[in-house]
Amino acid sequence: MPGNFAEIYASQLASLHHISYRIAYERVATLLGLGQPLYVQFLTYLHEVLFSFPPNFGPSFEFYPIPAWTIVFLALRWTLLLLGTAIVISLALGLFIGIFLATHKNKSIDRAAQPTFYFLNSIPQFWLGILFIIIFAIDLHILPATQAQSISANPPDILAHMVLPLAVIVLTTAPGYALIVRGAAVDTLGSDFLYATKAQGLRRRRLFLRILRNSLLPIVTNIALSMGYLIGGVITVELVFAYPGLGSLIQSAVVTEDYPIMLAIFYITTLIVLLSNLAADLIYPILDPRVSYVSS
Amino acid sequence: MELATLRKRGIVAAIVTIFVLSIFAAVPLALTRANAQTTTSTSSGRDYINIGDLEYSSSIAVSSFNWFSPIEDYDLTELLYVGLFTIAFPPEPLVVPVLAQGYSVSANGTQSVINLRPDLKWSDGSPLNSTDLWYTMWLLNQTDHIPPPSSITILNSTAVQVTFPTPEYQFVQTQLASFDVVVVPYEIFGKLPVSEIDCTSTNLTCYSNFNDIVADGPYTLSNYTIGETPIALTANPYYFEGPPHLKNVYVYLYPSEESYVAAYKSDQLDAFWSYGAYIDIAPVVGFIDHTLIQSIPALTYAVLFNAFGKNYPFTDPSFRLALAYATNITQINSLENGPYANTSSSTEDSLIPTDNEELGLPPSGPIGYTYNVTEAENILTSNGFKLSGGKLYFSNGTAVSLQLAYESANPVSPDVAQLLATDWTQIGIKVTPKAEADSTIQSLTLGDTGWQVIIAGDTGLNVFGVTSGPGIATALSPYGYPASNGSTVYYNDTVGTWENDMDVYPQFSSQFNSTAVEIANAYVTQVPFIPLFNSFNWQSVSNDFYWGSPSNYTGIFNTQSTAQQQFYWDTLYQVAPLAAPTPPVTTTTTFPTYSTATTPTTTSVQTTSSAAPAASPAIPAIYLYVAVAAVIIVIAGVAATMIFRRRQ
Numbered sequence: 001m002p003g004n005f006a007e008i009y010a011s012q013l014a015s016l017h018h019i020s021y022r023i024a025y026e027r028v029a030t031l032l033g034l035g036q037p038l039y040v041q042f043l044t045y046l047h048e049v050l051f052s053f054p055p056n057f058g059p060s061f062e063f064y065p066i067p068a069w070t071i072v073f074l075a076l077r078w079t080l081l082l083l084g085t086a087i088v089i090s091l092a093l094g095l096f097i098g099i100f101l102a103t104h105k106n107k108s109i110d111r112a113a114q115p116t117f118y119f120l121n122s123i124p125q126f127w128l129g130i131l132f133i134i135i136f137a138i139d140l141h142i143l144p145a146t147q148a149q150s151i152s153a154n155p156p157d158i159l160a161h162m163v164l165p166l167a168v169i170v171l172t173t174a175p176g177y178a179l180i181v182r183g184a185a186v187d188t189l190g191s192d193f194l195y196a197t198k199a200q201g202l203r204r205r206r207l208f209l210r211i212l213r214n215s216l217l218p219i220v221t222n223i224a225l226s227m228g229y230l231i232g233g234v235i236t237v238e239l240v241f242a243y244p245g246l247g248s249l250i251q252s253a254v255v256t257e258d259y260p261i262m263l264a265i266f267y268i269t270t271l272i273v274l275l276s277n278l279a280a281d282l283i284y285p286i287l288d289p290r291v292s293y294v295s296s
Numbered sequence: 297m298e299l300a301t302l303r304k305r306g307i308v309a310a311i312v313t314i315f316v317l318s319i320f321a322a323v324p325l326a327l328t329r330a331n332a333q334t335t336t337s338t339s340s341g342r343d344y345i346n347i348g349d350l351e352y353s354s355s356i357a358v359s360s361f362n363w364f365s366p367i368e369d370y371d372l373t374e375l376l377y378v379g380l381f382t383i384a385f386p387p388e389p390l391v392v393p394v395l396a397q398g399y400s401v402s403a404n405g406t407q408s409v410i411n412l413r414p415d416l417k418w419s420d421g422s423p424l425n426s427t428d429l430w431y432t433m434w435l436l437n438q439t440d441h442i443p444p445p446s447s448i449t450i451l452n453s454t455a456v457q458v459t460f461p462t463p464e465y466q467f468v469q470t471q472l473a474s475f476d477v478v479v480v481p482y483e484i485f486g487k488l489p490v491s492e493i494d495c496t497s498t499n500l501t502c503y504s505n506f507n508d509i510v511a512d513g514p515y516t517l518s519n520y521t522i523g524e525t526p527i528a529l530t531a532n533p534y535y536f537e538g539p540p541h542l543k544n545v546y547v548y549l550y551p552s553e554e555s556y557v558a559a560y561k562s563d564q565l566d567a568f569w570s571y572g573a574y575i576d577i578a579p580v581v582g583f584i585d586h587t588l589i590q591s592i593p594a595l596t597y598a599v600l601f602n603a604f605g606k607n608y609p610f611t612d613p614s615f616r617l618a619l620a621y622a623t624n625i626t627q628i629n630s631l632e633n634g635p636y637a638n639t640s641s642s643t644e645d646s647l648i649p650t651d652n653e654e655l656g657l658p659p660s661g662p663i664g665y666t667y668n669v670t671e672a673e674n675i676l677t678s679n680g681f682k683l684s685g686g687k688l689y690f691s692n693g694t695a696v697s698l699q700l701a702y703e704s705a706n707p708v709s710p711d712v713a714q715l716l717a718t719d720w721t722q723i724g725i726k727v728t729p730k731a732e733a734d735s736t737i738q739s740l741t742l743g744d745t746g747w748q749v750i751i752a753g754d755t756g757l758n759v760f761g762v763t764s765g766p767g768i769a770t771a772l773s774p775y776g777y778p779a780s781n782g783s784t785v786y787y788n789d790t791v792g793t794w795e796n797d798m799d800v801y802p803q804f805s806s807q808f809n810s811t812a813v814e815i816a817n818a819y820v821t822q823v824p825f826i827p828l829f830n831s832f833n834w835q836s837v838s839n840d841f842y843w844g845s846p847s848n849y850t851g852i853f854n855t856q857s858t859a860q861q862q863f864y865w866d867t868l869y870q871v872a873p874l875a876a877p878t879p880p881v882t883t884t885t886t887f888p889t890y891s892t893a894t895t896p897t898t899t900s901v902q903t904t905s906s907a908a909p910a911a912s913p914a915i916p917a918i919y920l921y922v923a924v925a926a927v928i929i930v931i932a933g934v935a936a937t938m939i940f941r942r943r944q
Binding site: 004007008009011013027031062063064065066070071074075130133137138141144145146147148149150151153239240241242244248251252255256257 | 344346359366367495496497501502504522523524525526528546548550551552554555556558559561562563564704705733734735736738739
């Protein structure tokens with residue numbers, strides 16, 4: 001594994017304090033408890049991560065001695081704001097456009113939309129981000145190119161900073177959702193239960209909701225499974241827009257070999273993926289009564 | 297329900313969704329536009345400035361504002377605290393007092409008296425006097441920043457005397473000015489344990505100086521929350537040069553060069569700063585409403601060798617010399633510094649020609665390897681290497697290869713590595729470039745394993761011949777030379793002697809001069825590194841912003857430029873006032889190679905700099921890309937439609 005904080009910190013101490021590197025390293029080794037047996041160091045680390053709240057990953061190398069978790073938590077707020085908003089909008093757009101296309105199956109708009117959506121879905125987010133910055137920020141000067149807020153950090157200001165990164169994420173993820181929903185809705189529209197429901201004389205609004213609910217199942221699965229991919233994707237978007245979220249943080253952590261920060265981010269990303277999968281499993285029975293976790 | 301009805305519902309739902317989302321996007325859009333218009337209309341009268349700072353290593357927060365912390369954020373700390381002295385470049389004297397009024401050294405070199413300016417105040421209005429200076433000197437000693445003094449004495453309310461057991465003629469220059477030592481408030485720092493101040497506490501506590509900062513710089517910290525930008529700074533009413541005219545400075549941190557450039561080009565920032573080669577600043581050049589300023593040198597880029605121990609052939613000076621001759625420095629310099637290459641030629645001699653002559657050196661300094669592949673081959677073949685079939689072999693028949701490490705985050709390094717690989721391949725060496733993290737490069741050079749050749753930028757390399765300092769130790773300490781008894785003597789020891797000699801003799805005394813010449817000769821004969829080119833501090837500043845008028849001194853320039861001076865590592869200190877707001881003015885301050893001129897020149901040109909070619913307009917190309925993408929989408933849609941129809 002490249003990088004060694006003790007060596008880096010010792011070299012900084014040595015050059016700043018005009019002391020020999022060896023003396024500086026001994027100080028750092030004492031400071032970090034490196035004299036203990038390796039297994040003791042590892043068990044101490046595990047204990048601190050698993051049995052502390054919040055998890056203690058130790059001090060960040062770059063922001064020493066601020067705990068890595070504190071730094072990650074600060075960045076997480078912005079990522080959740082961006083990613084959460086993006087998922088909600090993408091989901092809403094995907095659902096309505098998907099159902100719309102399903103109801104227009106094989107019509108011109110449906111035929112044109114499908115390849116277009118595949119194309120949009122395959123556009124690299126960083127490329128679209130750069131394009132948007134050049135057009136909307138540098139050329140037209142109508143939206144901020146970077147950062148999450150400016151001097152007046154009020155909600156409209158934060159929203160203005162969010163528009164471009166949000167648009168990039170939504171434009172590249174919503175088409176995928178729309179295609180999934182379209183497929184599910186086409187199946188639903190052709191299913192027997194829908195004819196039976198119509199025959200029962202159910203009100204239109206409730207009928208629409210049933211189609212919606214049945215079309216939701218695959219997309220819930222997709223969101224849960226792709227949560228890791230979404231977080232990975234948002235990293236590149238954050239980098240392009242200098243958005244101060246997990247993406248920017250992990251980039252700087254990799255560059256500076258700040259392992260506590262990296263581990264904390266991987267930990268929380270894993271946690272989010274696991275929890276979203278659990279949430280998807282719990283939502284299934286609500287959306288589809290045929291799914292039940294209670295044994296008959 | 298009919299399918300048609302369902303369709304209608306779907307259409308209505310889609311329209312409503314799009315409408316709601318449009319409002320969602322339009323509100324902030326309109327507000328941003330309104331803000332942008334306000335900014336433009338009041339650009340000449342606003343009391344704040346937006347500045348960016350490229351933080352490769354800390355994208356969301358600054359690490360510390362404590363000068364004594366190894367992880368302090370230098371750029372921002374320098375905005376808050378003023379150095380006692382700073383290092384200037386010719387023709388300015390080398391040591392320039394800033395917060396200090398001056399200094400004196402006793403005839404025997406053991407006593408230095410440092411005088412503060414009178415009537416200094418901290419940002420909270422309390423007096424800044426010799427008690428603070430005395431405490432700072434005490435703290436510098438406690439934290440191993442200065443050689444141990446025998447006493448530190450307060451002479452009066454502004455003067456402190458530091459006495460050393462042995463002569464320290466260069467104390468102010470090498471220990472205070474070179475490191476931009478600042479004075480810290482005794483009332484604040486004095487209440488903290490030293491181990492917490494220098495971050496060596498065993499309980500992992502480290503004073504970050506984030507809250508209630510009492511400082512003496514042009515600005516004080518008015519609002520900082522870790523993880524949030526911008527960082528807000530407010531004018532210090534007690535600043536020794538008078539409160540800055542700009543009441544507020546907002547600092548944005550950027551994790552990448554690309555996002556920093558985008559922010560500047562989109563007018564989110566009023567000033568763009570970069571230290572490096574010209575290619576680093578090139579992306580923002582070409583905007584006629586911006587002014588490009590080239591200021592003092594930053595880093596000297598050089599090739600360093602791992603000549604520790606038995607790392608043959610790097611321990612062989614003739615091999616290093618051959619590589620130096622095989623390196624096309626002019627080409628590398630031209631690529632990296634473009635139109636400014638003539639002011640950025642490779643030299644690690646920062647002396648003016650008269651100083652060189654006083655040392656007994658040629659006016660242009662001692663170093664100069666002319667690109668000559670044949671000479672390189674001759675040196676190699678006459679020292680036991682064999683050239684055959686375009687490949688270089690050791691005397692035992694093994695092919696010569698080397699690994700060239702470079703800093704991955706540095707935009708300059710990959711290009712240079714590639715050029716060096718091409719150059720050295722011409723003399724038959726197989727070169728493998730390898731990207732490494734900056735911190736890895738730093739730690740590798742401290743050890744003798746894991747590396748062979750490294751491209752690095754170092755400020756220490758250009759202090760040669762002037763003073764002892766980290767540069768000499770960094771550059772020469774790994775290199776050994778044969779002693780008369782056949783053993784190898786390492787410069788580690790010699791450098792220590794040299795440093796001692798440079799400190800114990802007055803500057804330009806005969807002993808001082810002979811030591812300087814000895815060091816110069818060591819550079820020439822031992823080739824401890826191959827100098828490549830100098831980089832510079834650059835600023836591109838927006839002409840939309842009112843930078844001040846030379847006639848009534850209402851803007852940020854000259855003395856008032858200290859706000860920038862601190863922020864940009866002293867770079868605007870010597871920059872003439874900019875006319876504002878139109879016509880566009882390009883002010884270029886250049887520091888030529890001293891082999892061709894003796895003094896720096898400052899030029900103001902009423903046009904875009906001819907030396908800085910305008911970048912080709914990017915917008916048409918982008919629209920072309922968009923148009924191509926649109927055509928592809930349409931073609932794909934039509935093709936898909938036709939395919940589907942045929943299938944049906």
